[in-house]
Amino acid sequence: MRTTEILDRPPGVAKATIVSMDIIIPMWAKAVE
DSSP states (O other), X not given: OOHHHXXXXXXXXXXXXXXXXXXXXXXXXXXXX
């Protein structure tokens, strides 16, 4: 994810996006293994 994409969004949306990535990435990593 590009930092600029996060900064272009409202703070609440950016925070939600970061939190969702913290959840999705570990799940995706486990699925790929």
